[in-house]
Amino acid sequence: MTTIENADVVVVGAGTAGSVVVRRLVDAGHRVAVIEAGPTDGRPEIASPFGAGALFASEVDWALSTVPQSHANGRVLYQPRGRSLGGSTILNGMLYIRGARSDYDAWAAAGATGWSWPEVEPYFRQLENYDGATDGARGTHGPLPVHRNTDPDPLVTSFVDAAVQAGHPYNDDYNAGDSRGASYAQATVDNGERVTAWRAYVQPVVDSALLRVITDALVTKVVIEDGRAVGVEYLQDGARRVIRATKEVVLSAGVFGTPQLLMLSGIGAADELRQHGIEVVRDLPGVGRNLRDHVASPIVWESLRTVPTPRMTGIEAQLITDSGDAGAIQPDRQAVFVSFVYSTITENLPEQGFTALAILLHPHSQGRVRLRSANPADAPLIDPGILSDPRDTEALVDHLESLRNVAQQPALTEWIKSEVYPGPEGMSRDGLRDYVRASADSGHHQVGTARIGTDPLAVVDPQLLVHGLAGLRIADASIMPTTPAGNTAAPTLMIGERAADLILGNG
Structure with missing residues (x-):
C-alpha cells in the first residue's frame, strides 16, 4: 500500500x-x-x-x-x-x-x-539563552538554555585550580572569545533536566x-x-x-x-x-x-577521598589548549574532566576515582x-580510520603527558591515590603509545x-x-x-x- x-x-x-x-x-x-x-x-x-x-x-x-x-x-x-x-x-x-x-x-x-x-x-x-553576565558576546533570548556550572564541587574546583597551577589561564567564558584555558562547563540543562x-x-x-x-x-x-x-x-x-x-x-x-x-x-x-x-x-x-571525529584517550586516577556526586552533568570542567602543531588548526587539544571512572579498558578499575579525557580536536586521521x-x-x-595517521598517536601521547603534569600540581595531588591508567607500565613513551592504541576511542x-x-x-x-x-x-x-x-x-x-x-x- x-x-x-x-x-x-x-x-x-x-x-x-x-x-x-x-x-x-x-x-x-x-x-x-x-x-x-x-x-x-x-x-x-x-x-x-x-x-x-x-x-x-x-x-x-x-x-x-x-x-x-x-x-x-x-x-x-x-x-x-x-x-x-x-x-x-x-x-x-x-x-x-x-x-x-x-x-x-x-x-x-x-x-x-x-x-x-x-x-x-x-x-x-x-x-542561546545564556544565564551568565554578558556584554553582548552571548545570546540571552534564544530557545536553548545554556547554564554555567556556578556551584562546582571541590574535586572539579581542584582540577581547574591544578590546570592554572600548571600554567594554563583561567577562562571564565570559553564561548565569549578565545576558548583556550581552564573553565567550568556550560551545559544545555535547565532546572536540573x-x-x-x-x-x-x-x-x-x-x-x-x-x-x-x-x-x-x-x-x-x-x-x-x-x-x-x-x-x-x-x-x-x-x-x-x-x-x-x-x-x-x-x-x-x-x-x-x-x-x-x-x-x-x-x-x-x-x-x-x-x-x-x-x-x-x-x-x-x-x-x-x-x-572525521575527535579522538580521546583517558587518564584514570584512584581517589584518596570520597568523590563528590556530580552536581550538573558529570562533565563539569574542561581545559582547551594549543599543541603548536603547524599542521593543525589551533586550538587543537581538549581535556574533559569527569567526576567518575570512565575507561575503554575495564579491567582493574577503582571503586573511587575520576577521569580526564585527553581529546584531539583536529586529528589528522579520517575515514x-x-x-x-x-x-x-x-x-x-x-x-573512521582512528590513529591511521601516526601523528595522532604521537599527539595523544604528548597530551597525556601534559595532563600528568596537571595531576602533579598541589591542588589535585591531595585527591590522587594512584594513576590507574595509563599507570606505571605506561610511563615510557613507548608504553604510552601502546596504551593509546589500546584505549583510544571515538570522541563521538x-x-x-x-x-x-x-x-x-x-x-x-x-x-x-x-x-x-x-x-x-x-x-x-x-x-x-x-x-x-x-x-x-x-x-x-x-x-x-x-x-x-x-x-x-x-x-
Missing part, C-alpha cells in the same frame, strides 16, 4: 539541526513534515542529565559500530547515536561549546563561502496546524524527478509511503544516516552505487568520504562511510561525510544544496569540512539556524 501526502518542506531527521529547521520554518508560516526513524521522546531517562547510560543500545539508540580499527589493536568502536525526537541530544554529554574562530575561518578559506566566524557567530547568539534540541525548539509549537510529526518511520530514499528532489519514500507500520515536498527536502539524518540515504537514492560514487545495483542519479564521489547493502535497514559500514563528534565546498569531492555548496540537484539541502554535522574545537552540538545547532535562513532566503 502506498500513501502519498505533501508538505512545503520535508525534513528527514528530528535531531539536533533538524529540530531547529522545523521550528524556524513553522514560525515563518511554512507547512513542515518531519520524519523521525525512532519513537517519541517519552522515556523518562531522556530528561535526566545522568540518564544516558540507560539509553545506550535501547530502542532510542542506533547503536552503531565501526569496522575493526587496524591502528587501534583491531578494536570495534561503539558509536551511539540518538534515534528519537531530539536525535543525539537525548544522550550527548550536554557540554555547550561553540568552537573557535579559527575553525570557521578555515572552513571559509577552504571554499565554504559565508561560513567564516563573523558570519556564523550571530547564529550562536540567536540560539537535560534540554534536547526537540524540547527547546519544537515542543513549544508541536501542536501547530503547520506541523506534521511522523515517528517510527524509516526513510528509504529521496524521490528525484528531472533532477529535483520532490519528496521521500518511507516505511511505517509495514506500509510504503511517499510524502512530497512542494519546496524542498532537507536531510538532517546525521553524519552516518545522511550519506547512507544519499547513496540509497543514487547519489554518490557511481562505481560503488552500481556494485549494489543502485541506479546512479548523480555521481558525487565525495559522499561518505571525509569522516569513510559506505553502504553495507542496498537494504535501507542495514547499518552502513563505518570506518563525527562530522564531514557530506561536506560543504566547491571542489570535486564537496557534496553541498555554501547554500547547503547538494551539487547538481535542485530542492535537496543538507543540514547536519555531515556538512562540516573539519571537526570544530569542542563538542559538536552547538555548531550543529548553528548549522540548523543558518540552514533555515538559507531556505527562507535570508542567508
Whole structure:
C-alpha cells in the first residue's frame, strides 16, 4: 500500500539541526513534515542529565559500530547515536561549546563561502539563552538554555585550580572569545533536566496546524524527478509511503544516516552505487568520504577521598589548549574532566576515582562511510580510520603527558591515590603509545561525510544544496569540512539556524 501526502518542506531527521529547521520554518508560516526513524521522546531517562547510560543500545539508540580499527589493536568502536525526537541530544554529554574562530575561518578559506566566524557567530547568539553576565558576546533570548556550572564541587574546583597551577589561564567564558584555558562547563540543562534540541525548539509549537510529526518511520530514499528532489519514500507500520515536498527536502539524518540515504537514492560514487545495483542519479564521489571525529584517550586516577556526586552533568570542567602543531588548526587539544571512572579498558578499575579525557580536536586521521547493502535497514559500514595517521598517536601521547603534569600540581595531588591508567607500565613513551592504541576511542563528534565546498569531492555548496540537484539541502554535522574545537552540538545547532535562513532566503 502506498500513501502519498505533501508538505512545503520535508525534513528527514528530528535531531539536533533538524529540530531547529522545523521550528524556524513553522514560525515563518511554512507547512513542515518531519520524519523521525525512532519513537517519541517519552522515556523518562531522556530528561535526566545522568540518564544516558540507560539509553545506550535501547530502542532510542542506533547503536552503531565501526569496522575493526587496524591502528587501534583491531578494536570495534561503539558509536551511539540518538534515534528519537531530539536525535543525539537525548544522550550527548550536554557540554555547550561553540568552537573557535579559527575553525570557521578555515572552513571559509577552504571554499565554504559565508561560513567564516563573523558570519556564523550571530547564529550562536540567536540560539542561546545564556544565564551568565554578558556584554553582548552571548545570546540571552534564544530557545536553548545554556547554564554555567556556578556551584562546582571541590574535586572539579581542584582540577581547574591544578590546570592554572600548571600554567594554563583561567577562562571564565570559553564561548565569549578565545576558548583556550581552564573553565567550568556550560551545559544545555535547565532546572536540573537535560534540554534536547526537540524540547527547546519544537515542543513549544508541536501542536501547530503547520506541523506534521511522523515517528517510527524509516526513510528509504529521496524521490528525484528531472533532477529535483520532490519528496521521500518511507516505511511505517509495514506500509510504503511517499510524502512530497512542494519546496524542498532537507536531510538532517546525521553524519552516518545522511550519506547512507544519499547513496540509497543514487547519489554518490557511481562505481560503488552500481556494485549494489543502485541506479546512479548523480555521481558525487565525495559522499561518505571525509569522516572525521575527535579522538580521546583517558587518564584514570584512584581517589584518596570520597568523590563528590556530580552536581550538573558529570562533565563539569574542561581545559582547551594549543599543541603548536603547524599542521593543525589551533586550538587543537581538549581535556574533559569527569567526576567518575570512565575507561575503554575495564579491567582493574577503582571503586573511587575520576577521569580526564585527553581529546584531539583536529586529528589528522579520517575515514569513510559506505553502504553495507542496498537494504535501507542495514547499518552502513563505518570506518573512521582512528590513529591511521601516526601523528595522532604521537599527539595523544604528548597530551597525556601534559595532563600528568596537571595531576602533579598541589591542588589535585591531595585527591590522587594512584594513576590507574595509563599507570606505571605506561610511563615510557613507548608504553604510552601502546596504551593509546589500546584505549583510544571515538570522541563521538563525527562530522564531514557530506561536506560543504566547491571542489570535486564537496557534496553541498555554501547554500547547503547538494551539487547538481535542485530542492535537496543538507543540514547536519555531515556538512562540516573539519571537526570544530569542542563538542559538536552547538555548531550543529548553528548549522540548523543558518540552514533555515538559507531556505527562507535570508542567508
